[in-house]
Amino acid sequence: MxxxxxxxxxxxxxxxxxxxxxxxxxxxxxxxxxxxxxxxxxxxxxxxxxxxxxxxxxxxxxxxxxxxxxxxxxxxxxxxxxFRHQSIYVNARSGVERPEDLAGKRVGVPEYQMTAAVWQRGILAEHHGLPVDAVTYWTGGLEQAGREEKLPLDLPEHIRVRPIPPGATLSEMLAAGELDALYSAAQPSCFGREPAVRHLFPDFKRVEQDYFRRTRIFPIxxxxxxxxxxxxxxxxxxxxxxxxxxxxxxxxxxxxxxxxxxxxxxxxxxxxxxxxxxxxxxxxxxxxxxxxxxxxxxxxxxxxxxxxxxxxxxxxxxxxxxxxxxxxx
The missing domain is CATH 3.40.190.10 (Periplasmic binding protein-like II)
Incomplete structure (x- = not known):
C-alpha cells in the first residue's frame, strides 16, 4: 500500500x-x-x-x-x-516592584489569547495575588504595528482589552512609559536599550525553579x-x-x-x-x-x-x- x-x-x-x-x-x-x-x-x-x-x-x-x-x-x-516568568517586563518608572503593584496598570500583550499570556496571567493570579481583571490589557504588534487577534474573542465585560493606537508598537510604548508592563513571549527590543525596562522577576531562574518544585508544571x-x-x-x-x-x-x-x-x-x-x-x-x-x-x-x-x-x-x-x-x- x-x-x-x-x-x-x-x-x-x-x-x-x-x-x-x-x-x-x-x-x-x-x-x-x-x-x-x-x-x-x-x-x-x-x-x-x-x-x-x-x-x-x-x-x-x-x-x-x-x-x-x-x-x-x-x-x-x-x-x-x-517558563514564562522571565518574559514579563516592566517600566521601572511606573513604580512596579512586585506583581501586585501591577493592579490598575496598563499591560501590553501581543494577543490576549496567546498561550504565553494565558500562563502569565494565570500564574500571577494564582501565585502572586494579581487578579486577571485587575489591569487593562493593550494589544498589538511587539515590534511591527498592526497585529490582531488570530481568532475572534467574546470576553466578559469585566476583562478590559483595548488595541494600541495605529502605527504604535508594544516595545516603543513600554520604553516610553505609555505601558507599565508587557506580557510577552519574545524579548522586546527596548530591553537592554532603555534602562527603565527590566524583568518583573529579576531572579527569574530561581523563581521559575521554585514554581516547578511547588507545582511540577513546565508550561506547555x-x-x-x-x-x-x-x-x-x-x-x-x-x-x-x-x-x-x-x-x-x-x-x-x-x-x-x-x-x-x-x-x-x-x-x-x-x-x-x-x-x-x-x-x-x-x-x-x-x-x-x-x-x-x-x-x-x-x-x-x-x-x-x-x-x-x-x-x-x-x-x-x-x-x-x-x-x-x-x-x-
Whole structure:
C-alpha cells in the first residue's frame, strides 16, 4: 500500500529535527516538513487550514474547541515548552516592584489569547495575588504595528482589552512609559536599550525553579494538530505520528547527552543539562497524556477563568490520549 503523503509545518526544533532529516519516519506516512516561523504557521493554519499536520499555539487550539465542529485534533506532542516568568517586563518608572503593584496598570500583550499570556496571567493570579481583571490589557504588534487577534474573542465585560493606537508598537510604548508592563513571549527590543525596562522577576531562574518544585508544571506552549477530517478518514495516523515524534524526542536527548564533542555551541552544555535534570527530573519534556495531565488541566482552568474557553475542558478532551504511550524522557 502506498504511503500517505502529509504536509507538516513546524519551527526548527532539536526534538523534531530527526523527522525533518529522515532519521525517523512515521509508519505508513511520507511526512513533508516545512520549516516556518511559528506565527506564520499558526496564522496560515488557523485562517486557511493549509497543512495536514502542524505545530499550533495551545491556547488557539483550545479556542477552536469552542466551535460547533472543531477543525483540528491535537496529539499529545508538545514541541514548545517555556517558563514564562522571565518574559514579563516592566517600566521601572511606573513604580512596579512586585506583581501586585501591577493592579490598575496598563499591560501590553501581543494577543490576549496567546498561550504565553494565558500562563502569565494565570500564574500571577494564582501565585502572586494579581487578579486577571485587575489591569487593562493593550494589544498589538511587539515590534511591527498592526497585529490582531488570530481568532475572534467574546470576553466578559469585566476583562478590559483595548488595541494600541495605529502605527504604535508594544516595545516603543513600554520604553516610553505609555505601558507599565508587557506580557510577552519574545524579548522586546527596548530591553537592554532603555534602562527603565527590566524583568518583573529579576531572579527569574530561581523563581521559575521554585514554581516547578511547588507545582511540577513546565508550561506547555504548543501542541501538534491534525486536520480533523483527515484524522477521521485515517485514524491510524495519530499513533503513527505520535510514535515518530516520540522517537525524534528521544534522539534529541541523546544529542544533548553526547559527551565526546559538543553538538551545540555552549561550552558548559553538560553542566546545564545536569542542572536541568536535577531540578526538573528525567521526564521533564515527556510527551503523552498522563505525564502532562496536570499541566493541561491547569491551562484549561486558566483559559476558562480568563474568558477564553467556553468550558473547562478535561485533558483527554484536549489531546488524544489513545495516541500516546507512556514514554519518559
Amino acid at each position: 502506498a504511503e500517505l503523503s502529509l504536509s507538516f509545518a513546524c519551527w526548527d526544533y532539536d526534538r523534531t529535527r530527526a523527522l525533518r532529516e529522515g532519521r525517523v519516519k512515521p509508519e505508513g506516512i511520507e511526512l513533508n516538513q516545512l520549516t516556518l516561523p511559528v506565527e506564520e504557521t499558526f496564522y496560515r493554519q488557523l485562517r486557511h487550514r493549509e497543512f495536514d499536520v502542524s505545530e499550533m499555539s495551545l491556547s488557539s487550539y483550545v479556542l477552536t474547541l469552542n466551535e460547533p465542529e472543531p477543525p483540528f485534533v491535537a496529539l499529545p506532542v508538545f514541541p514548545s515548552r517555556f 506552549m504548543h501542541v501538534v494538530v491534525v486536520r480533523r477530517e483527515l484524522y477521521e478518514r485515517h485514524p491510524w495516523i495519530a499513533r503513527s505520528l505520535y510514535k515518530a515524534f516520540d522517537e525524534s524526542l528521544r534522539l534529541a536527548l541523546e544529542d544533548l547527552l553526547h559527551r565526546n564533542a559538543l553538538k551545540v555551541m555552549l561550552p558548559w552544555l553538560h553542566d546545564h543539562v545536569r542542572e536541568t535534570l536535577d531540578v526538573l527530573g528525567d521526564g521533564y519534556w515527556a510527551y503523552g497524556l498522563e505525564p502532562n495531565r496536570h499541566v493541561l488541566g491547569r491551562f484549561a482552568a486558566y483559559s476558562h477563568e480568563q474568558g477564553l474557553a467556553a468550558r473547562r475542558w478535561a485533558p483527554e478532551q484536549i489531546v488524544l490520549g489513545q495516541a500516546s504511550e507512556s514514554y519518559v524522557l
